[in-house]
Amino acid sequence: MIKIENLKKSFDNKLALDIPKLQIAPGEALGIVGNNGAGKTTLFKTILDLLKPDSGYVSINDFHVNINAEWQQVLNAFIDESFLIEFLKPKEYLSFVLKVRDAKESVDDLLQIYADFSNDDINTSTKLIRDLSTGTKVRIGILSTMIGTPQYCILDEPFAHIDPTSQAKLRKLIRSKQQEGRCMIVSSHNLQNIAESCDRVILIESGCIKYDVEVSDDNIKMLGDYFEES
Amino acid sequence: MNRFYLKHHYLSIVRNPSFGGEVFAIILLFLFLLSLSPLIYSELENYVVNTAELFAATNGAYGLFLSLYISVDLILKQIFRRPTPKIKYYNLLGDFSHSISWQYLITSLFGILPFVFFMPCCVVAYKAATWFDWTDAALLIFWWLINHSLGIWSQFGHKRLNLVFLTLATTFILLQYFLSSFEIWRVLFHPLVVALVLPIVIYCAYSSVRKVLKQKVINPVQAKDPLFLGQLNFKNPLYQLEWTLIARNKRTRSNLLMGLLLIPIFLFNPVYRDSPDLLPMVYFIIINLVAIQHSLYSFGWESSYFDFLVTTISPQQFFIAKWNVMLFSCALGGLLCFISSLFLETNLFLLLLIFIYSVGVNIPLVLFRNHYHDAKIDLSENALFNYNGVLTGPILVSSFATILLPLAIYMVGNAVSDGAGGLALGAFGLVGVLARKQIILILSRKFSKRKLHLSQSFKA
Numbered sequence: 001m002i003k004i005e006n007l008k009k010s011f012d013n014k015l016a017l018d019i020p021k022l023q024i025a026p027g028e029a030l031g032i033v034g035n036n037g038a039g040k041t042t043l044f045k046t047i048l049d050l051l052k053p054d055s056g057y058v059s060i061n062d063f064h065v066n067i068n069a070e071w072q073q074v075l076n077a078f079i080d081e082s083f084l085i086e087f088l089k090p091k092e093y094l095s096f097v098l099k100v101r102d103a104k105e106s107v108d109d110l111l112q113i114y115a116d117f118s119n120d121d122i123n124t125s126t127k128l129i130r131d132l133s134t135g136t137k138v139r140i141g142i143l144s145t146m147i148g149t150p151q152y153c154i155l156d157e158p159f160a161h162i163d164p165t166s167q168a169k170l171r172k173l174i175r176s177k178q179q180e181g182r183c184m185i186v187s188s189h190n191l192q193n194i195a196e197s198c199d200r201v202i203l204i205e206s207g208c209i210k211y212d213v214e215v216s217d218d219n220i221k222m223l224g225d226y227f228e229e230s
Numbered sequence: 231m232n233r234f235y236l237k238h239h240y241l242s243i244v245r246n247p248s249f250g251g252e253v254f255a256i257i258l259l260f261l262f263l264l265s266l267s268p269l270i271y272s273e274l275e276n277y278v279v280n281t282a283e284l285f286a287a288t289n290g291a292y293g294l295f296l297s298l299y300i301s302v303d304l305i306l307k308q309i310f311r312r313p314t315p316k317i318k319y320y321n322l323l324g325d326f327s328h329s330i331s332w333q334y335l336i337t338s339l340f341g342i343l344p345f346v347f348f349m350p351c352c353v354v355a356y357k358a359a360t361w362f363d364w365t366d367a368a369l370l371i372f373w374w375l376i377n378h379s380l381g382i383w384s385q386f387g388h389k390r391l392n393l394v395f396l397t398l399a400t401t402f403i404l405l406q407y408f409l410s411s412f413e414i415w416r417v418l419f420h421p422l423v424v425a426l427v428l429p430i431v432i433y434c435a436y437s438s439v440r441k442v443l444k445q446k447v448i449n450p451v452q453a454k455d456p457l458f459l460g461q462l463n464f465k466n467p468l469y470q471l472e473w474t475l476i477a478r479n480k481r482t483r484s485n486l487l488m489g490l491l492l493i494p495i496f497l498f499n500p501v502y503r504d505s506p507d508l509l510p511m512v513y514f515i516i517i518n519l520v521a522i523q524h525s526l527y528s529f530g531w532e533s534s535y536f537d538f539l540v541t542t543i544s545p546q547q548f549f550i551a552k553w554n555v556m557l558f559s560c561a562l563g564g565l566l567c568f569i570s571s572l573f574l575e576t577n578l579f580l581l582l583l584i585f586i587y588s589v590g591v592n593i594p595l596v597l598f599r600n601h602y603h604d605a606k607i608d609l610s611e612n613a614l615f616n617y618n619g620v621l622t623g624p625i626l627v628s629s630f631a632t633i634l635l636p637l638a639i640y641m642v643g644n645a646v647s648d649g650a651g652g653l654a655l656g657a658f659g660l661v662g663v664l665a666r667k668q669i670i671l672i673l674s675r676k677f678s679k680r681k682l683h684l685s686q687s688f689k690a
Contacts, residue, residue: 048541052682069544083538085471087478099467100542128478 001025002047002152002183006056009042009207016042017053017207024185026151029178031194031215032187033223034204035230040187041079043204044156048077060152076101077154078141086130090122090140093129094147101148114143117169134161142170152183159193171197191227195220205230468543468551476520510640510652513567513581514633517588520559522596522628540681545674549597553670556593560585583656584636590662592632594669599628601677601684 002024009017017039024030034040045051047058049065057064060071077083085093095107103110111118121136122143129137138161145153155174159167174184174197188194194201195215203211203223210226213219532539539548564585571578636655643651662669677684 048537050537050541050682050685072542072544077541079537083535085535085538087475088471092474096467096471097542 001061002185003059004047004056007043007046007053007058008055009046009051009053015207017046019043019056019207019209022202022209022212024152024183026183027178027181028200029174029184029198030186031198031201032185032204033189033191033194033201034187035189035227038204039207040204041156042207044077044079044154044185044187047154048075048079074151075154076145076147076150076152077156078138078145078158079154079156081134081137081141084129084137084141084144087128089128090125090132090136093140094144097144097147103148110143110147114146114173117166117173118143135163135166138162139166142173146173146177150182152185153177155184155186157187157189159188159190167193174198191220191224466551468547469555472551472555509577510580510584511633511637513584514588514636516567517560517563517585518592518596518632519563521556521588521593522632537685540685545677545681546670549670549673549677552597553593553666556596557589560588560593564588577652580652583652583659586659586663587636587655588632588659590659590664590666591636594662594673595631596628597673598676599631601673601680 002022004019004022006021007017007019008015032040032043042051046053047060047065049058049071052066057066059065061074063070065071085096088096091107091111094110097103098105098107098110105113111123117139119139121132122140125132125136129140132140138158142155142158145155158170162170171193174186178184178199184198186194186198191201199215201211201213201215201219201223202209203226211219211223213223564581567581568578571581636658639654639658640651643654645651
């Protein structure tokens with residue numbers, strides 16, 4: 001369980017995050033939506049212990065993230081392309097992550113398992129990651145979070161730079177991983193993508209949770225209306 | 231004339247993250263050369279008096295001139311390097327087509343300045359070497375000359391090969407005069423043979439190395455087996471990462487190659503070899519060469535994937551891997567010094583003590599210094615503390631701390647009692663080696679505390 005209590009974070013006296021309570025259960029598929037600057041990435045970075053909150057805490061499986069690093073064993077994340085190691089080739093990077101995660105499968109096994117989501121850009125590319133397109137980088141990042149058997153996966157705007165076909169495949173991938181019992185936490189600007197891949201959706205605005213609802217047609221319409229009116 | 235281009239050129243200079251560091255280095259070089267002015271002056275005076283009394287020498291004027299000349303040249307190279315692509319970019323914007331010819335003229339003029347300077351520079355450097363009979367100043371000028379030729383080379387972006395060959399040929403012909411000053415080269419080669427053969431040998435060696443690097447590392451598209459990491463196949467992925475970084479970062483690679491080229495120059499130079507105080511300095515430089523360079527650049531490069539590392543790998547694993555890579559590099563440098571010592575009959579025990587000091591003190595020192603950033607790395611800040619300033623700031627601090635500090639200990643120790651300097655170094659080093667586990671633990675704890683800060687610092 002990921003627990004967030006009284007979490008507050010400000011930048012230059014401007015409140016960026018204010019979440020009194022949030023719980024994310026294992027096996028959930030949680031979508032987070034919000035406008036630019038709403039606080040989605042700030043929330044993720046706080047969960048990943050990349051930002052120190054002004055107050056409150058985040059715990060993963062009862063380990064406070066800033067005190068105990070055990071959470072690193074149960075959580076994979078991809079925030080943006082900067083998480084990738086740019087001077088490695090795609091297969092080298094995946095091989096590196098496999099070794100870091102002590103995963104048993106080989107790179108080829110991994111690419112075989114996710115054959116739908118990987119393509120020649122990744123499978124046979126001999127270019128360094130820095131020379132690849134943003135979409136390909138994002139797909140490599142997403143693949144790397146699938147490595148091993150983490151309880152939780154965090155994907156920050158994974159739909160943003162990938163083509164419509166890959167978006168559809170990603171939606172299916174998120175669903176299938178959730179059905180395997182993995183908790184998938186995904187942010188997006190696109191409500192439709194969240195609606196099709198998640199069970200629960202949170203709307204963040206100015207660092208605060210405005211809505212925390214189950215995915216249903218009515219709720220998605222309500223959230224859509226909120227964005228149109230704001 | 232439209233000032234748009236000049237204004238933006240100015241901004242690109244002052245906002246270049248490396249600019250502050252390079253200016254600082256130029257000032258240091260300038261001051262060093264200036265401090266040599268009396269020596270340069272006296273040599274020049276002798277030369278002038280002994281030849282045709284061409285100049286009316288004033289006190290230190292020639293030394294000052296030489297210092298200014300080199301400093302200005304370096305600054306110009308920094309400011310006006312490869313300007314034309316920018317011009318083309320501005321032209322593409324379409325707003326300044328009326329003044330584009332002026333801009334081309336200005337940048338072209340600046341672009342050819344290094345070439346205008348090059349020949350007189352060669353003459354000055356050659357004369358200096360002759361006058362000084364291979365003193366420190368001549369070595370410094372030689373170093374600068376290599377740098378200068380590489381700068382000119384880079385102006386062409388490796389495209390105009392004829393001019394590159396011309397530059398290389400000029401440099402290497404000049405080089406053989408310098409090399410022929412060494413006793414060992416005199417024995418092995420006649421200067422004329424060196425002049426003819428050396429450029430060819432060096433070029434062939436360079437092209438072979440480049441071919442291998444290009445196939446395997448620089449341009450992996452051409453490589454048959456794309457898995458460079460797979461080829462290395464270390465059990466610990468962090469070691470693979472460190473070595474791949476060395477191989478694929480052009481700065482680490484070129485600095486390493488340049489450093490390796492310098493090793494024989496230092497080791498076989500009688501000035502250093504026969505001096506009891508300078509030889510330890512040479513040992514320190516060589517043994518710590520890779521450790522300092524790699525540490526600097528690896529920490530700098532980690533900026534791009536720092537978040538991944540700090541959310542995946544424990545600080546202890548991180549530091550153990552770095553320590554071991556540096557230990558290996560120190561051992562390699564130590565081995566080179568050891569081999570040279572067998573031929574040159576130098577003090578092997580001192581070499582051992584310096585190696586121990588390097589492992590026990592310099593490695594933790596460099597590791598500590600290079601992950602230490604107080605402020606967020608912001609491009610609007612002073613360049614020395616900027617994103618790339620991660621490289622330029624620490625390189626100065628690390629170099630002083632890792633070479634000058636132990637030299638001071640060595641000299642003070644020897645002043646107290648003959649041989650005590652080396653023993654003091656060994657003692658300090660031994661403490662560091664024995665306390666390796668604790669030091670890594672301390673570094674890891676400090677790193678963990680600063681992780682949040684560093685994560686933000688690297689993200690600029």
